[in-house]
Amino acid sequence: MSQRTALRPILRPRLFAATMSTQVAVAAAVAGIGFYALYSRRNAAPSDKPIFSSFGFNKLKLHSTELINHNTKKLRFELPNADQPSGLTLSSALLTVSFPSGRWLPVLRPYTPTNDLDEKGFVELMVKHYPGGKQSTHIHSLKPGDTLTFAPIPELKWTPNQHEHVAMIAGGAGISPMYQLARGILKNPADKTRITLVWGVNTDEDLFLANEFNAMQAKYPGRVKVVYVVAQPSASSPHPKGFVTKQILESAGVSPTNEKNKDTKVVVCGPPPMEKALKGTKSLFGGVQGGVLAELGYKPEQVFSF
Numbered sequence: 001m002s003q004r005t006a007l008r009p010i011l012r013p014r015l016f017a018a019t020m021s022t023q024v025a026v027a028a029a030v031a032g033i034g035f036y037a038l039y040s041r042r043n044a045a046p047s048d049k050p051i052f053s054s055f056g057f058n059k060l061k062l063h064s065t066e067l068i069n070h071n072t073k074k075l076r077f078e079l080p081n082a083d084q085p086s087g088l089t090l091s092s093a094l095l096t097v098s099f100p101s102g103r104w105l106p107v108l109r110p111y112t113p114t115n116d117l118d119e120k121g122f123v124e125l126m127v128k129h130y131p132g133g134k135q136s137t138h139i140h141s142l143k144p145g146d147t148l149t150f151a152p153i154p155e156l157k158w159t160p161n162q163h164e165h166v167a168m169i170a171g172g173a174g175i176s177p178m179y180q181l182a183r184g185i186l187k188n189p190a191d192k193t194r195i196t197l198v199w200g201v202n203t204d205e206d207l208f209l210a211n212e213f214n215a216m217q218a219k220y221p222g223r224v225k226v227v228y229v230v231a232q233p234s235a236s237s238p239h240p241k242g243f244v245t246k247q248i249l250e251s252a253g254v255s256p257t258n259e260k261n262k263d264t265k266v267v268v269c270g271p272p273p274m275e276k277a278l279k280g281t282k283s284l285f286g287g288v289q290g291g292v293l294a295e296l297g298y299k300p301e302q303v304f305s306f
């Protein structure tokens, strides 16, 4: 919990099965800050200043979109100035805000930039469309020239070489924080952390970042390992069928009993049922019950959820 930002406790329930009263409180609080910050930024920010170096809301214009599979779009948003850095640190997400017509409250959802955090002038998102999903439907409806409101959310503050190994466990679109983190680690020549990615998806088509991760594995043999698990693989799929289970993790070397991977940070991002299966459920008295990661022998402080 210590690694989490002040925003996290209010964001998490908004995303994953919260009570209505929490949602109302979050929306009101964040929207209030947002209107104020948006107004002040529009009038004050010097153009060469990193746009997301501190908390505040900014409207960005959509530059271009590209459909990258049957349900996921890559969207590139322009920063106000072409030479402007984003100011986002490893690792960060962006809280998006939209105001759908007919709703009293804004919709707030985090998305993880997938471009190089040092790229100037742009942030890029990969957004999966959930049928009926409020924000993903809105974002998929945007056309070049439309705007979306963003605020930065620091996620896991990455310290190079703090751990020998990071185990990334992703489900579906939960891959984007892993991609940002893996790119950031490998881009830093001083960071020697080894990486294992286990990515569970529904179909082969959902592996929309497989080429990028395969290239990392090829470039860093022995340091980067990727494992894909597909719930409904095609007849010609080279990937194992199923879900991210204890056996899959053990065979990928994600286990504290694996001598080579003793000093491991486990990072998780996926749909609620997957996260519950991995991390167990919180008991009334604050402890955690069950969960594949605990069964494997990981302690809660070794595990971070995006």
Ligand SMILES: Cc1cc2nc3c(=O)[nH]c(=O)nc-3n(C[C@H](O)[C@H](O)[C@H](O)COP(=O)(O)OP(=O)(O)OC[C@H]3O[C@@H](n4cnc5c(N)ncnc54)[C@H](O)[C@@H]3O)c2cc1C
Residues within 6 Å of the ligand: 015, 093, 109, 110, 111, 112, 113, 125, 126, 127, 128, 129, 130, 131, 132, 133, 134, 135, 136, 137, 172, 173, 174, 176, 177, 270, 271, 272, 306
């Ligand atoms: C730190 C963080 C980073 C994220 N980064 C990305 C990203 O880069 N790209 C991306 O596409 N998403 C990302 N997400 C998920 C994203 O924030 C939204 O939860 C997602 O887009 C659904 O929002 P919605 O408003 O469209 O759906 P909602 O209106 O909230 O939900 C509608 C229905 O969609 C389904 N649904 C919603 N969320 C999920 C989910 N996570 N998994 C499975 N089914 C779901 C459920 O059936 C739900 O009933 C991230 C989440 C977190 C916590």
